[in-house]
Amino acid sequence: MLGFRLTTPAQKFVAFGVIALGLLVLPFAVEALLGRTWVRIIDVALLFVMLALGLNVVVGYAGLLDLGYVAFFAVGAYVYALLASPHFGIHLQFWALLPVGALVACAFGVLLGAPTLRLRGDYLAIVTLGFGEIIRIFLNNLNRPVNITNGPLGITLIDPLRLGDMSLSRHYTLGDLTIAPVHSYYYVFLACALFSIFVSLRLEDSRIGRAWIAIREDEIAAKAMGINTRNVKLLAFAMGASFGGISGGLFSAFQGFVSPESFTLLDSIMILCMVVLGGMGHVPGVVLGALLLTALPEALRYVAPLQQSWFGEVLVDPSDLRMLLFGLALVLMMLFRPAGLWPSRVRKREFAEG
Template identity: 65%
Template sequence: MKSRYLPLLLVVGIAALPFVTDIALGRSWVRLLDFALLYAMLALGLNIVVGYAGLLDLGYVAFYAVGAYSYAMLASPHIGIHLPLYVLLPTGALLAAAFGALLGAPTLGLRGDYLAIVTMGFGEIIRIFLRNLSITNGPAGIDLIDPIAIGGFSFSASHTLFGFTLPGIYNYYFLFVGLTTLILLMSKRLEGSRIGRAWAAIREDEIAAKAMGLNTKNLKLLAFAMGATFGGISGVLFAGFQGFVSPESFTMNESVMILCMVVLGGMGHLRGVLLGALLLAILPEAFRPLAQLQQSAFDQVYLDPANLRMLLFAVALIAVMILRPEGLWPSPVRKRELHDKEGDDRPLPPSGQPTGSDSVPGHTGVSAADAGGVA
């Protein structure tokens, strides 16, 4: 019974969620759901890079920013251009992908640590530009951005359906649910495809992957650009949904938060990532009472909830890596991989057999520590 009715139950549940939330917790929570779904899309995008291809991207929010600002500049009074969504969504996606390729092309051939630090720097650089360029209106950002609209249907406006008046946040909810589902589906298909297998191979052993004829650099670039594309799309939606953008929405902390969602949920496992995203996106709300509690107890907020929350995320990140690297809801395969590595139960050649690898100097690729079967 469980498996037959589960999909139906899920659909009904998802459709009913905003209404139930509205009644039980209030309208602001519906808005929170919308944001949670935006984060889910971002996390799914980053999952392609980190989870599938095994590349640590610490500046993922930069692609989100590129998407958001591309929409903000081309659909607002700021420049005075108002292009429609069907032009701007692909524009944002392509622009983000282009930035991804631009950043990835020179650095993806290098070892993973370098990529991590370069992406981290890149995230900051994009923000510095956004803050200082006049075309992006500096620190003030851009406001009065056009709402997302398809045909004549504006998502921000209230619409009446069967006698019910649905405010914009409901429209966005259903739009975001649809798009998240789409991204999930695409991820799922990628995972099981020839390309997905190649990514997994690179993640596991880059040198063996090369020897099997995989053009690792191009494949990594593809993952990177693909992740960036999803980031760009999320950015476009964010700008239209929120109505204004400013550089402060795209800080390093945001990148770390998205990474947390992927890692805590379970790298490479779609359900886990989804769970991680929804959980962490809602969590800040749970911290709000903390400030009120302090306020009422001491007449002052001693521990800033925003800092406390990031601190908690960071500690969770470390704890998960040490105690449960596969995340809260891992894929079965990933679990095997991460747990076996420690004891490395692969049979070793009997002693006396030389594992004598002629060491070979090189300036690219993985290090000795990566090279499985260390002597």
């Protein structure tokens, strides 16, 4: 693709250095060029990178179609929100809370996985969809008779990430540079996203990763080869869910507010599309998918002024246009490039064979 290969260690080192430096200055460069909006969009995109990587474990590696993935995101978000806000008056530290969120999401993953292990393909999709909706409905209604989640009102004033006196919700100055919350969160999210990428890549090549792929390709053959399909599938659900749990916690801290309407079916479908459009089972593809699908809708907002200048009026609401293009992209991708924009070689071959 690149036209040349990085062979010598020195070349690799330089390339790595350039990328690292690029990522470090990215938020400030983006702010200077496009405004702070885009720094925020990148923050959100990084959260979605984590989510998409988590779903990729379930859909991409293990081949289990999950249409309710946002439920785990919700669980993580609510665990953080409930234990670090004035709602119950509990203010735990984030380094304790994020793992708790991951664990609870993990438990929900197993809870969903266990009864649905026998199902495959479309049926699993529908059951997971139902599961996602059930979680949302419960979050919306667990305010009576005992108020646990505060219902549709959601939870406000959630603690930001902080360590000792350092709080990420404050502005800091470094010489001439103002480091706003969006910048601080960028670095935290970047670190988490990079860690997720690292874990995903390592998983892919591990014994478990290969077992997942074996199950995806042919479950019966995998079983015959001595893979404990039940445990391995459960592990996929648990693993994917814990990614969602952690990003949920980060989301809570970043937004300072959670309510059930952040976790709808459409969000689940969005995350799925990131995985699918990017390239199922291929980490760089999934990352690309997440970044593209977060940034593109925002970029499309700029279409309205263009229409205004061309036709003198806004013919198609930019947000309608966004959804139309989005639907069209899904259909066209599946028709012409089913393995995704940036597929792994194995996956590409598979789709070509059909």
